[in-house]
Amino acid sequence: MLKTPDHQVAGHEAGVGKLGPLVDDSGRFYKPLQGDQRGSEEVAFYESFSSNTNIPEHIRKFFPVYYGTKVMKASTGSDHPHIVLQDLTSASPNPSVMDIKIGSRTWGPEASDAYIAKCLKKDRESTSTPLGFRISGLQVYTGEESGFYKPDRDYMRKTGLDDVKLILRNFVSSNPSSETGQGPGPDCSLVSYVYGGPNGILAQLVELKTWFEDQTMYHFHACSLLFMFNQRLTLEGARSNAVVKLIDFAHVTDGNGVIDHNFLGGLCSLIKFISDIVAEANDRTGTNGEVEV
Numbered sequence: 001m002l003k004t005p006d007h008q009v010a011g012h013e014a015g016v017g018k019l020g021p022l023v024d025d026s027g028r029f030y031k032p033l034q035g036d037q038r039g040s041e042e043v044a045f046y047e048s049f050s051s052n053t054n055i056p057e058h059i060r061k062f063f064p065v066y067y068g069t070k071v072m073k074a075s076t077g078s079d080h081p082h083i084v085l086q087d088l089t090s091a092s093p094n095p096s097v098m099d100i101k102i103g104s105r106t107w108g109p110e111a112s113d114a115y116i117a118k119c120l121k122k123d124r125e126s127t128s129t130p131l132g133f134r135i136s137g138l139q140v141y142t143g144e145e146s147g148f149y150k151p152d153r154d155y156m157r158k159t160g161l162d163d164v165k166l167i168l169r170n171f172v173s174s175n176p177s178s179e180t181g182q183g184p185g186p187d188c189s190l191v192s193y194v195y196g197g198p199n200g201i202l203a204q205l206v207e208l209k210t211w212f213e214d215q216t217m218y219h220f221h222a223c224s225l226l227f228m229f230n231q232r233l234t235l236e237g238a239r240s241n242a243v244v245k246l247i248d249f250a251h252v253t254d255g256n257g258v259i260d261h262n263f264l265g266g267l268c269s270l271i272k273f274i275s276d277i278v279a280e281a282n283d284r285t286g287t288n289g290e291v292e293v
Helices: 037-051 113-125 153-158 161-170 201-212 231-235 261-285
Strands: 028-032 066-073 079-086 095-102 133-143 147-149 218-220 224-230 243-247 252-254
Touching (some): 028 066, 133 153, 161 261, 201 243, 201 261, 218 261, 224 231
Antiparallel strands (some): 095 224, 224 243
């Protein structure tokens, strides 16, 4: 049975008469193809990436499984082509999720002047231009009674430089809050389990960075990183279940033998922010960081 995703934090949402993604009970995610060339270009990327023997196996884990395309009943009620992908949150009840768009420039080289102007305005009004990334949305599971902390999209659109560290700390806290300077602030109680450690988000980002320092096959314009973890498993002392995935490939272009400095720069900037949060937590607890960046 098809339904709208329960844990979507950014991007186009399905609604009455509104085209958006759907999921089913088998763990598949159906993303409607955009009507212009972006849809065909995203399919072309998945086809290329899936068959590219030059992609290291340890890098493939950062990308959703691709199952092809399918014409099916869309959220609008009409038949529409969809990309069929792995539903990244299906295996985790009540996941905490964060979506971060990477790059100080979020358009490709073939974009029209009108599209560039639209993206440039959004990049300058957010943290994309100064930091090389912007946080598009998040949800943090805080418990059975309180449910999810999930700032609305209007709040996320207005976040600036001073909010980034707060949001990144909220993601690994049991008491997330959108208020700055009010109360004790986020406790970062899960930072060592989610961001830190040999299998945490920071270690995974460093692994991605190593690949981006060398790969020249693709340039990932306007792609996002998705962070996910399950709070219950973390609190029960389970091995780190934090996951990093790359998503949204409608603007990927051929790298033509050139390093993707736009993506790499944003990734390095994000790593610095998270490294600082881990270091602060280590200073408070007297432990040593385990990730070399």
